[in-house]
């Protein structure tokens with residue numbers, strides 16, 4: 572009996588530690604399952620960190636359909652709990668967010684003045700392909716939603732497709748978006764409640780770029796973008812500026828390693844800073860699978876700085892501990 576108990580205890584210990592070892596590593600491009608063993612369905616997404624919890628918002632995809640916005644939560648960036656649908660499609664066929672339209676690249680930020688979580692996303696109207704090119708806005712009292720859809724518009728009259736949100740150190744928020752059929756990348760400062768754009772809206776550059784992702788280090792802003800080839804991967808580029816409104820200087824391709832010229836078959840979507848660690852950022856990209864969008868993979872890779880400049884180098888597996896030493 573005693574022997575059996577010792578055996579059982581060691582099996583538990585052994586399997587426990589091997590699980591911990593394997594799941595504390597990121598394996599870019601591999602299938603990623605939530606706590607219930609379901610594939611994580613949160614594409615073109617972004618993260619929000621608040622009070623010790625990370626929330627991951629992304630596109631819920633069927634084989635091709637856009638099925639709303641999901642939200643997952645995690646304490647450690649590895650184990651994700653599905654918190655359900657953050658923003659659902661409307662059952663009303665006349666709604667702007669009815670089934671048949673697209674909700675892409677959702678990003679959520681928190682407004683401490685209004686105490687609301689605010690979601691922005693790229694909205695396409697049902698049956699209109701990618702012609703509407705609008706920014707959609709939704710709001711919630713809780714990070715996990717459900718979010719209430721408020722409105723959509725073209726910021727200051729400009730088309731708005733791929734986008735991200737960015738909150739600066741002073742609490743001001745910005746919408747960075749592809750405009751003029753994706754030839755222009757623009758930035759607009761948001762209103763104090765984060766629900767609209769102000770007229771402080773300007774062109775960053777006209778290089779035909781999309782999929783913007785931003786980070787700030789030592790007072791400089793770094794912006795990673797992709798080219799515009801739909802679901803097909805292309806070469807990333809990195810720009811730097813001392814002000815969000817520019818001038819932005821092209822630094823080149825920040826990717827390194829096999830297949831770097833095609834962003835490792837991925838496309839940028841977000842950069843997450845790790846709280847409590849200096850200059851620790853994760854580059855987040857989607858490896859789209861247009862034949863089965865829900866099985867598109869996630870590429871999470873550490874950003875390191877060479878001569879002060881961000882570099883994203885491919886690694887098959889990595890951990891926060893090994894990538895960031897401070």
Ligand code: GAL
Nearest residue numbers: 675733781782799800801802
């Ligand atoms: C990409 C864009 C994706 C999606 C896709 C559709 O250029 O970054 O978010 O819109 O096109 O083809």
